Amino acid sequence: MLFYVVLLLLGAGAYYYHFTANRKKIIERLEVVAQRRRDDLAKNVEETRRIADKLDPKRRDYVGGLDFIQLQNELQKGTVTCVEAVRTYFHKAILAHEKTNAVTCFILEADQQAEELDEKAKQASYVKPPMFGVPLSLKECLKVKGYDTTRGFVQDAYRPATEDSIQIEHYKKLGLIPFCQTNVPQSLLSYNCSNPLFGTTTNPFDSTRTCGGSSGGEGALIGGRGSIIGIGTDVGGSVRIPCHFTGTAGIKPSKMRFAHRGGGASVPGKPMIDANDGPMAQDVKANVEFLRNVWGDIDFQSDRDPYCPPVHWNESLYSSEKKLRVGYYIDDGWFTPTPALQRAVLESKKHLENAGHTVIPFYPPRLTKVMQLYFRAVCLDGGQYVLNKLLKDIIEPTIRFQVTLWMVPTWVQRILSYPVSLVFPRMAVLMQSLTRDTFELREAYADIEAYREEYVGMMMKDNLDVILCPASVMPAPQHDIPSKVVSGVSYTCLYNLLDFGAGVVPVTTVSKSDEEKLINEYPETDKWYQTVKKATIGAIGMPIGVQVAAPPFREEAVLRTMREIELAITGK
Numbered sequence: 098m099l100f101y102v103v104l105l106l107l108g109a110g111a112y113y114y115h116f117t118a119n120r121k122k123i124i125e126r127l128e129v130v131a132q133r134r135r136d137d138l139a140k141n142v143e144e145t146r147r148i149a150d151k152l153d154p155k156r157r158d159y160v161g162g163l164d165f166i167q168l169q170n171e172l173q174k175g176t177v178t179c180v181e182a183v184r185t186y187f188h189k190a191i192l193a194h195e196k197t198n199a200v201t202c203f204i205l206e207a208d209q210q211a212e213e214l215d216e217k218a219k220q221a222s223y224v225k226p227p228m229f230g231v232p233l234s235l236k237e238c239l240k241v242k243g244y245d246t247t248r249g250f251v252q253d254a255y256r257p258a259t260e261d262s263i264q265i266e267h268y269k270k271l272g273l274i275p276f277c278q279t280n281v282p283q284s285l286l287s288y289n290c291s292n293p294l295f296g297t298t299t300n301p302f303d304s305t306r307t308c309g310g311s312s313g314g315e316g317a318l319i320g321g322r323g324s325i326i327g328i329g330t331d332v333g334g335s336v337r338i339p340c341h342f343t344g345t346a347g348i349k350p351s352k353m354r355f356a357h358r359g360g361g362a363s364v365p366g367k368p369m370i371d372a373n374d375g376p377m378a379q380d381v382k383a384n385v386e387f388l389r390n391v392w393g394d395i396d397f398q399s400d401r402d403p404y405c406p407p408v409h410w411n412e413s414l415y416s417s418e419k420k421l422r423v424g425y426y427i428d429d430g431w432f433t434p435t436p437a438l439q440r441a442v443l444e445s446k447k448h449l450e451n452a453g454h455t456v457i458p459f460y461p462p463r464l465t466k467v468m469q470l471y472f473r474a475v476c477l478d479g480g481q482y483v484l485n486k487l488l489k490d491i492i493e494p495t496i497r498f499q500v501t502l503w504m505v506p507t508w509v510q511r512i513l514s515y516p517v518s519l520v521f522p523r524m525a526v527l528m529q530s531l532t533r534d535t536f537e538l539r540e541a542y543a544d545i546e547a548y549r550e551e552y553v554g555m556m557m558k559d560n561l562d563v564i565l566c567p568a569s570v571m572p573a574p575q576h577d578i579p580s581k582v583v584s585g586v587s588y589t590c591l592y593n594l595l596d597f598g599a600g601v602v603p604v605t606t607v608s609k610s611d612e613e614k615l616i617n618e619y620p621e622t623d624k625w626y627q628t629v630k631k632a633t634i635g636a637i638g639m640p641i642g643v644q645v646a647a648p649p650f651r652e653e654a655v656l657r658t659m660r661e662i663e664l665a666i667t668g669k
Contacts, residue, residue: 120488127251127491131294134254138202138295142191145203149187152180160185165231165325165383172230175218179211179230183276186232186324190277193323197299199314200277200323201237202244207276214272226272227390233273234319234327236312237281238361239374241265246361249283249292252490263356263401264328264374270397271390279314279327283493284483285363285372286475288338288586289579290314293491297576301343302639306573309339311363315377316343320640326383332363332372333475334569334589337644340377340601342573344640346663347377348384348600348656349592351649354392356402364482369545370474370593381602381663385415385656408650415653423449423658424459424556425565431464431523431587433626435619435633437611438567441604441641445565448665449658459564462551464587465526470548471590472530473541479507479531498580507531521623523584549595553648563647563658568601572639574632582625588644598652601642602659604666612637 149157160181163171171177187203194200214230217223235241238248240262247253265275283292290313291297298313300306301321308317312329316339319327329336331349340347352373362372376387392410399407425446427439446456461467476483480503487500502510510528518525532538556564570585579585592599615633620626645658 123489124491127293130254131251131491134251134294138200141203141205142194142200144205145187146191148205148208149184149191152184152188156181157185157188161189164380165378166386168325169228169231169386173225177230179214179274180208182230183207183211183232183274186276190234190318190323193301193318193321197301197304197308197317197321198296199279199298199308199317199321201280201295201314202278204241204244204276204278207232207274210274214274226270228387229272231273232276232325233268234277234279234315234324235265235275236315236327236329237278238285238330239265239278239328240359240361241275241278244278247294248285248361248363249281249294249493250486250490251294252486254294260359262360263358263398264360266401267391267394267397268328271394277318277324279312279318281312281314282310283490283496284487285311285330285332285335286483287311287496287499287579288334289495289576290317290339291495291576292493297495299576300573300639303573305575306636306639307342307576307579309342309573310579311335312339312377316340316345319343319345319377319379322379326376326378326387328374329377330372330374331593332370333471333593334586335372336375336377337568337589337599337601338586340603341568341642341644342640344603344642345377345379346381346384346600346602346642346659347375348388348598348652348659349373349375350652351596351598353404353406353649354395354408354598354652356398356405358402358404364475364477367475367477369542370471380667381656381659384600385660388652388656411653414651415657417657421449421454421562421654421658422560423454423456423563423565424559424561425456426459426461427567429461429464429566429587429591431468432570432584433620434567434570434588435572435611435629436614437572437605437607437641438569440611441643442565442567445604445643445662448662449565452661452665456565457559459555459559459561461591462555463548464591466544467548467591467594468584468587469526469530470541470545471594472527473532473538474545474594476503476531477538479503495577496580499583507533523623523625527584545594552595556648562651562654563645565658566644566646568642568644571629571633572607572636572641574629578628578632581628584625585629592646595648597646597648598650598655599644599646600655600659601644602662603640603642604662605641607633607636607639607641609637
């Protein structure tokens with residue numbers, strides 16, 4: 098017996114030695130790649146600066162002071178050229194990047210594309226597309242011909258896409274000019290924004306706090322006024338959380354409103370919960386104008402992807418004068434948000450009521466079960482796909498807690514969840530989330546279908562058009578907090594599980610009275626609440642948004658509601 102024990106220990110020791118030695122070689126090789134990529138980025142920034150500096154500073158300041166609609170109109174009239182627009186945003190993006198580390202690469206061909214469009218505009222027969230010459234920033238995971246889509250993995254550097262995605266093709270057809278790529282968290286499965294290839298992207302309002310994720314680079318760039326409009330992706334809040342953290346506006350449409358053929362994913366093969374692209378901008382009206390033009394020409398995408406239905410922009414739904422019925426909640430029953438987020442919802446409720454809409458309480462059912470189903474469906478293989486990629490890469494320190502969970506076998510997590518439930522019940526829920534087998538996965542899919550039916554049934558019973566709720570559990574926290582509070586995505590991931598359209602509009606900032614209420618009244622009943630409370634102290638002045646959601650193909654109602662809230666707050 099002792100012999101077999103010794104043999105087992107020797108085998109385990111040999112495996113550990115081999116594993117660590119192999120990891121050391123991988124890391125040494127990839128560190129060289131990462132440094133080379135960072136050096137290339139520095140050269141890329143300097144070349145972009147050289148191009149941007151060709152534009153007269155006074156002209157640059159004028160163009161940079163235009164909002165999306167104003168810029169679009171001046172480009173159409175020819176009072177601003179495409180070259181002026183691109184060089185202006187090259188300059189503004191460099192400034193934002195120097196502050197936040199938001200950009201992973203500038204697309205230098207944008208200047209040439211702008212020159213070509215300006216030449217075409219000189220032809221009397223040329224008809225300008227609707228978004229002629231508007232610069233567009235892109236999340237790094239979107240496929241642009243000739244550029245990497247690493248998702249923060251060093252191993253995927255210097256493997257450029259061989260063609261544009263269908264959506265990028267479409268944006269170019271509509272006249273948009275992609276001019277830079279923006280940073281993401283490693284694997285995309287986090288709501289911070291850090292990876293070993295490009296480093297950490299910070300919040301434009303406070304560098305000690307995160308800009309969110311996974312479309313964090315977009316949030317930081319747009320929030321830092323380095324881009325006028327950009328494209329993110331969202332599988333659990335990846336557009337909406339950065340918008341909330343950085344005071345910007347954006348929307349995640351339901352899955353089928355954009356083409357997906359030829360696109361990528363953080364975890365391929367998860368049919369019930371998939372990412373979708375969505376615009377992010379400095380205000381709601383820019384999102385509206387963007388989607389009005391993209392969905393007005395959606396046949397371009399449907400012709401190239403038969404799984405994308407030709408559902409056009411519904412102007413009557415957006416412009417309707419019929420008053421809405423809105424369901425709202427300030428607490429989902431899983432994770433109570435901090436006071437500022439609750440106040441933002443109540444203030445938005447009042448704005449909508451003042452506009453004549455009916456706003457009634459709504460209570461999303463069984464969020465504890467939702468959290469289990471969401472994590473089971475996203476990590477449908479128990480996290481092994483992502484874990485295998487991470488073990489062949491340099492692991493980003495801010496996601497090591499998640500990596501540790503994925504390394505613990507599911508059956509071990511299930512066993513440990515029982516004693517954990519006695520002291521930390523919510524953690525135990527997540528420890529019971531990863532699937533053990535295909536039977537359990539099938540049951541999860543069936544449960545998601547049943548939950549969708551239940552939720553929509555509740556909305557229909559109350560004749561609700563949209564839902565109003567918090568966008569997160571807290572304002573932007575410090576960079577290490579998202580991996581410690583992985584359950585903090587409940588307000589956003591719910592609408593990925595439901596496949597609703599959902600957007601975020603900035604409403605307010607954290608006030609002194611919010612912080613006092615946080616200190617005196619916010620719960621500390623478990624480690625997650627304690628962490629959120631500590632992270633939120635000192636967040637006075639940080640942006641706060643609210644979320645609006647509606648069933649699939651009703652995104653125009655979401656945007657209408659967001660726009661009415663924006664108008665009530667800004668007056669423009």
